[in-house]
Amino acid sequence: MHYVSTRDSEGAGVFTLSEAIHRGLAPDGGLFVPRAMPRLNIEDFEGANDPAEIAAVLLAPFFDGDPLAAELPAICAETFTFPLPVLELDGGPAVLELFHGPTAAFKDVGARFLAACTQRLETDADGPLTILVATSGDTGSAVAAAFHHRPGIEVVILFPAGLVSARQAQLLSCWDDNVRSFSVDGAFDDCQRMVKAAFADADITAARRLSSANSINIGRLLPQMVYYAMATLRAARQGQPPPGFIIPSGNLGNAFACLMTREVGLPVGEILLATNANLTVAEFMDSGDWRPRVSVPTLASAMDVGDPSNMERVFWRYRDHAGVSDAFAAVSIDDAAIRETISAGPARWHQVWCPHTATAVRAWERMPAADQARGWVLVATAHPAKFNDIVEPLIGEPVPVPAAMQQLLSLPARAETLPPDSTALSARLLGI
Numbered sequence: 169m170h171y172v173s174t175r176d177s178e179g180a181g182v183f184t185l186s187e188a189i190h191r192g193l194a195p196d197g198g199l200f201v202p203r204a205m206p207r208l209n210i211e212d213f214e215g216a217n218d219p220a221e222i223a224a225v226l227l228a229p230f231f232d233g234d235p236l237a238a239e240l241p242a243i244c245a246e247t248f249t250f251p252l253p254v255l256e257l258d259g260g261p262a263v264l265e266l267f268h269g270p271t272a273a274f275k276d277v278g279a280r281f282l283a284a285c286t287q288r289l290e291t292d293a294d295g296p297l298t299i300l301v302a303t304s305g306d307t308g309s310a311v312a313a314a315f316h317h318r319p320g321i322e323v324v325i326l327f328p329a330g331l332v333s334a335r336q337a338q339l340l341s342c343w344d345d346n347v348r349s350f351s352v353d354g355a356f357d358d359c360q361r362m363v364k365a366a367f368a369d370a371d372i373t374a375a376r377r378l379s380s381a382n383s384i385n386i387g388r389l390l391p392q393m394v395y396y397a398m399a400t401l402r403a404a405r406q407g408q409p410p411p412g413f414i415i416p417s418g419n420l421g422n423a424f425a426c427l428m429t430r431e432v433g434l435p436v437g438e439i440l441l442a443t444n445a446n447l448t449v450a451e452f453m454d455s456g457d458w459r460p461r462v463s464v465p466t467l468a469s470a471m472d473v474g475d476p477s478n479m480e481r482v483f484w485r486y487r488d489h490a491g492v493s494d495a496f497a498a499v500s501i502d503d504a505a506i507r508e509t510i511s512a513g514p515a516r517w518h519q520v521w522c523p524h525t526a527t528a529v530r531a532w533e534r535m536p537a538a539d540q541a542r543g544w545v546l547v548a549t550a551h552p553a554k555f556n557d558i559v560e561p562l563i564g565e566p567v568p569v570p571a572a573m574q575q576l577l578s579l580p581a582r583a584e585t586l587p588p589d590s591t592a593l594s595a596r597l598l599g600i
């Protein structure tokens with residue numbers, strides 16, 4: 169299997185998966201995509217039951233011919249160490265819970281897989297690698313947890329002070345050993361600018377090998393297909409028709425993984441993206457105009473994206489408005505509707521939703537009954553305890569904290585404050 173850039177229409181530059189993971193971004197600035205989609209069917213998964221086994225079957229063709237191919241079962245076993253349960257709501261849809269990992273959001277899956285691959289691609293001779301991440305919340309903690317204590321790899325995280333939830337801030341700040349966190353007096357865009365400046369700084373790149381772990385890396389995308397495959401296999405084994413998926417979406421990485429799962433031939437039904445008040449995607453579906461813009465803050469902050477980077481992959485595969493509209497639909501759910509959905513969750517469904525998951529729940533709730541009856545899986549992207557400051561006032565009671573999160577919450581916070589200034593970051597990177 170080879171990988172090409174979304175911008176290379178001739179397919180001239182081809183890369184192995186290891187190269188694509190290592191580079192992150194293609195040399196022409198495009199995103200890596202598989203040159204051809206492998207085809208699989210349900211029978212290929214006979215005997216595969218737990219997530220690691222299903223992952224090894226599903227991802228084998230994507231690793232075909234790669235130096236990491238022999239390691240794939242071990243990489244999957246190292247990644248999928250936590251349950252990915254599907255819950256049937258009484259009289260309602262199913263819910264695919266992706267928040268039982270170490271940092272309680274689905275980003276644990278991609279980050280752990282990327283870490284397992286990166287570790288194996290590193291050789292001692294190269295010297296230490298520094299992973300530099302700007303995060304608006306869940307990515308940074310997932311990457312920190314995934315790379316913590318891995319020899320030869322350092323992680324440096326930048327997050328915007330005061331613009332992530334208090335618990336998110338703690339999950340970004342509680343690390344030691346090879347992970348350093350900086351709480352930047354600025355916005356997410358400042359963090360991202362500082363990271364970009366570091367990559368462009370010759371002094372820094374001479375002193376350190378830098379790498380990013382952001383969500384456009386194909387090594388984060390591929391493992392996210394696994395839980396969609398699991399949910400479709402589960403439905404098929406129970407004799408149900410192909411389920412539709414409703415996916416809380418921001419950068420569209422999770423959505424693109426679902427699209428790929430359907431492309432390889434597994435029985436994924438309709439795909440509906442639930443977005444927040446950031447309207448770029450929903451407006452495009454309505455009007456055909458692609459108008460990226462600055463993001464607006466919402467309660468579902470991990471989805472506050474005005475220029476979703478994975479749309480480049482979507483356009484590469486589905487070409488134009490007509491092609492995209494055939495592939496999926498999108499709706500926008502505003503903060504008032506998110507609040508109502510969270511408030512009503514305990515009485516209506518005996519569930520507490522995080523603000524992101526609430527967008528998917530609302531998207532289902534507002535469908536006509538005939539559409540609801542087609543059978544849907546809602547994707548629950550984070551645990552509500554991570555956003556207790558939003559959720560608890562709405563439901564009027566505390567949200568129980570999962571044990572893994574409780575343990576991280578009990579550690580001392582070690583983030584260092586940094587001005588929103590790239591010279592401050594360079595000094596830290598060169599001074600260590």
Ligand SMILES: *Cc1c(COP(=O)(O)O)cnc(C)c1O
Pocket residue numbers: 273274275306307383416417418419420421422423470471524525549550
């Ligand atoms: C990152 C994130 C999303 C958005 O996922 P994309 O792949 O960027 O579309 C949704 N919910 C939560 C909790 C997240 O952390």
